Amino acid sequence: MATVTLSAVTKSYAGNAVIHGIDCVIEDGEFVVIVGPSGCGKSTLLRMVAGLEAITGGTIAIGDRVVNQVEPKDRDIAMVFQNYALYPHMTVFQNMAYGLKIRGLSRDAIRARVDKAAEILQLGALLERTPRQLSGGQRQRVAMGRAIVREPQVFLFDEPLSNLDAKLRVQMRVEIKRLQQRLGTTSIYVTHDQTEAMTLADRLIVLNGGIAEQIGRPIELYERPASLFVAGFIGSPAMNFLDGAAGDDGRVVLAGGTVLAATAPAGSGVTVGIRPEHLVPAAESEAAAHLHVDMVELLGADTIVYGTLGEGGPALLLRLAGIAQIAAGTRLPLGFPPEQLHLFDRATGKRL
Amino acid sequence: MESRSGHLSWLPHLILVLGLALVGFPIYVTFVGSTMTTPEILSGHMSLIPGGHFVENYLAALTQGMPQLSGVPVARLMLNSLIMALSIALGKMLISFLSAYAIVFFRFPGRMVCFWMIFLTLMLPVEVRIVPTFQVTANLGLIDTYGGLAIPLIASATATLLFRQFFLTIPDELIEAARLDGAGPLRFLWDVLLPLSRTNLAALFVILFVYGWNQYLWPLLVTNTASMTTLVVGIKSMLTVDANTPWHLVMAMAILAMAPPAAVVLLMQRWFVKGLVDAEK
Ligand SMILES: Nc1ncnc2c1ncn2[C@@H]1O[C@H](COP(=O)(O)OP(=O)(O)OP(=O)(O)O)[C@@H](O)[C@H]1O
Ligand SMILES: [Mg+2]
Numbered sequence: 001m002a003t004v005t006l007s008a009v010t011k012s013y014a015g016n017a018v019i020h021g022i023d024c025v026i027e028d029g030e031f032v033v034i035v036g037p038s039g040c041g042k043s044t045l046l047r048m049v050a051g052l053e054a055i056t057g058g059t060i061a062i063g064d065r066v067v068n069q070v071e072p073k074d075r076d077i078a079m080v081f082q083n084y085a086l087y088p089h090m091t092v093f094q095n096m097a098y099g100l101k102i103r104g105l106s107r108d109a110i111r112a113r114v115d116k117a118a119e120i121l122q123l124g125a126l127l128e129r130t131p132r133q134l135s136g137g138q139r140q141r142v143a144m145g146r147a148i149v150r151e152p153q154v155f156l157f158d159e160p161l162s163n164l165d166a167k168l169r170v171q172m173r174v175e176i177k178r179l180q181q182r183l184g185t186t187s188i189y190v191t192h193d194q195t196e197a198m199t200l201a202d203r204l205i206v207l208n209g210g211i212a213e214q215i216g217r218p219i220e221l222y223e224r225p226a227s228l229f230v231a232g233f234i235g236s237p238a239m240n241f242l243d244g245a246a247g248d249d250g251r252v253v254l255a256g257g258t259v260l261a262a263t264a265p266a267g268s269g270v271t272v273g274i275r276p277e278h279l280v281p282a283a284e285s286e287a288a289a290h291l292h293v294d295m296v297e298l299l300g301a302d303t304i305v306y307g308t309l310g311e312g313g314p315a316l317l318l319r320l321a322g323i324a325q326i327a328a329g330t331r332l333p334l335g336f337p338p339e340q341l342h343l344f345d346r347a348t349g350k351r352l
Numbered sequence: 353m354e355s356r357s358g359h360l361s362w363l364p365h366l367i368l369v370l371g372l373a374l375v376g377f378p379i380y381v382t383f384v385g386s387t388m389t390t391p392e393i394l395s396g397h398m399s400l401i402p403g404g405h406f407v408e409n410y411l412a413a414l415t416q417g418m419p420q421l422s423g424v425p426v427a428r429l430m431l432n433s434l435i436m437a438l439s440i441a442l443g444k445m446l447i448s449f450l451s452a453y454a455i456v457f458f459r460f461p462g463r464m465v466c467f468w469m470i471f472l473t474l475m476l477p478v479e480v481r482i483v484p485t486f487q488v489t490a491n492l493g494l495i496d497t498y499g500g501l502a503i504p505l506i507a508s509a510t511a512t513l514l515f516r517q518f519f520l521t522i523p524d525e526l527i528e529a530a531r532l533d534g535a536g537p538l539r540f541l542w543d544v545l546l547p548l549s550r551t552n553l554a555a556l557f558v559i560l561f562v563y564g565w566n567q568y569l570w571p572l573l574v575t576n577t578a579s580m581t582t583l584v585v586g587i588k589s590m591l592t593v594d595a596n597t598p599w600h601l602v603m604a605m606a607i608l609a610m611a612p613p614a615a616v617v618l619l620m621q622r623w624f625v626k627g628l629v630d631a632e633k
Contacts, residue, residue: 073533087529
């Protein structure tokens with residue numbers, strides 16, 4: 001087990017900067033998820049930790065050792081790839097054993113390690129098959145097995161579940177989490193799926209355009225997103241954003257004229273965020289605004305209400321627990337709980 | 353695409369049988385001729401039923417020294433052909449595998465120059481560069497040697513390109529996984545690349561073996577003594593201008609010249625089928 005320390009890590013391809021200085025200390029045994037939209041540099045960052053990409057600037061240390069110049073095989077890491085990257089001509093056993101064989105472990109030691117990993121991952125019956133004869137989920141497990149048998153300091157995952165169907169993805173997600181807790185190995189996991197990120201992570205790094213927008217516990221990011229980007233990225237359905245401005249007294253007024261129980265520096269342009277699950281229907285007399293309902297989705301466990309704030313106003317999403325009997329075309333009186341409002345500077349996108 | 357149910361199912365069969373007869377008949381006649389005596393063949397109404405001299409003719413061809421070949425028996429020519437064909441096939445495979453490996457997986461100065469130089473040789477078949485090649489071979493003292501027969505034909509752009517295309521289809525992640533597993537370049541070559549290429553190698557072997565075995569112009573040039581020449585060249589030498597050509601032996605030699613390539617194709621065919629059924633991913 002080891003810590004992983006990223007200090008001012010940058011990466012450029014032929015002068016094109018794609019990672020702009022990332023600082024983060026990943027604790028021993030911690031499960032850190034790097035999340036962000038496509039092309040934001042998640043894979044690049046992970047591959048720099050793996051040693052598959054050269055580090056342009058800054059340092060990466062695994063444990064106490066700076067690994068900038070260390071070959072991937074000597075970094076004591078194991079990586080699980082999105083397309084599994086299993087050797088097609090080797091059996092499951094050989095796939096898992098290959099790295100150990102090269103390292104010169106004895107036959108018995110290899111057998112013992114592979115058997116143990118196979119037992120953990122329920123691969124015992126598949127050891128003599130080739131990858132071609134396995135389902136996607138089984139291949140995924142073999143790829144994990146290949147990482148486990150190495151008993152590395154750090155696991156690296158690059159979107160390991162994105163080739164699986166939705167149901168299997170949920171199941172494997174739970175398995176990965178359980179496995180990591182059992183082994184206690186420091187893990188860095190890349191995904192663009194925010195649900196995966198929220199459920200797996202001890203801590204999240206939200207990456208946007210090569211910049212770490214926020215690093216923190218999933219709930220922290222949910223409750224206090226540091227920027228508009230994080231607010232929009234974390235949580236599903238995504239947070240509602242409404243344009244507003246702070247008046248002379250600092251009170252925030254929405255574009256439609258609704259006055260909110262929140263303050264911001266006087267005269268500033270504000271984006272107000274509120275999550276669909278935090279909007280509440282109010283009594284007609286206490287309503288701060290009205291939602292013009294366009295469409296209602298009954299999902300059973302909850303109800304998603306689509307509408308606009310006022311006639312022809314900005315789009316707004318409302319999520320209610322359980323089955324709510326609301327018809328499209330109605331006007332729904334709404335309240336904005338002050339403690340659930342997120343205010344962002346409209347110019348910089350930063351939290352106020 | 354299956355229309356077996358219809359009453360037209362005999363049509364494809366008929367076409368196949370006709371095609372087979374067209375290709376197979378001359379070979380059959382050659383075989384029949386190889387079981388007769390020369391007067392029987394030249395009698396003007398040669399029978400299409402094999403004669404009674406099969407064992408006798410083939411034994412004679414294989415073991416007896418031929419006067420037309422300065423007393424060298426055909427067995428020796430077959431050995432020469434075999435050595436040449438195997439050297440060319442294996443040599444080409446080795447060289448092109450390694451050069452494709454270097455071009456695809458390594459970044460070195462002049463990589464693309466190397467690639468284009470190999471590619472350019474495609475434009476220059478053996479016949480075009482035969483005079484300078486002969487000059488070089490002669491200067492190296494390789495006339496009448498197996499080296500002289502095989503080495504100049506070994507460099508192969510076609511096979512290099514074939515391997516290059518195949519190597520390019522190998523996903524980067526697989527290469528990276530091998531790197532993380534600690535496999536160096538040679539281990540990767542041996543443990544991953546070679547096993548993945550085996551169906552390609554088998555297919556190429558067949559093509560190159562037949563190519564090497566059927567060479568005519570180059571062996572004709574580069575060998576002077578009859579004991580170093582190949583079977584294909586030997587057959588031509590048997591055809592003398594006077595009326596003394598031993599046709600029964602020529603026919604037997606023709607059949608003998610066809611047998612090894614046919615055997616290679618038949619044996620390796622199982623590999624192709626395996627390769628098709630087994631195709632990875
Ligand atoms: N070899 C390369 N040469 C030049 N640019 C590259 C190279 N690899 C990646 N990039 C660029 O770096 C940026 C980050 O790429 P990266 O693969 O890390 O994105 P990602 O966050 O993993 O995206 P995805 O979710 O689609 O996998 C992209 O803009 C990409 O175009
Ligand atoms: Mg990626």
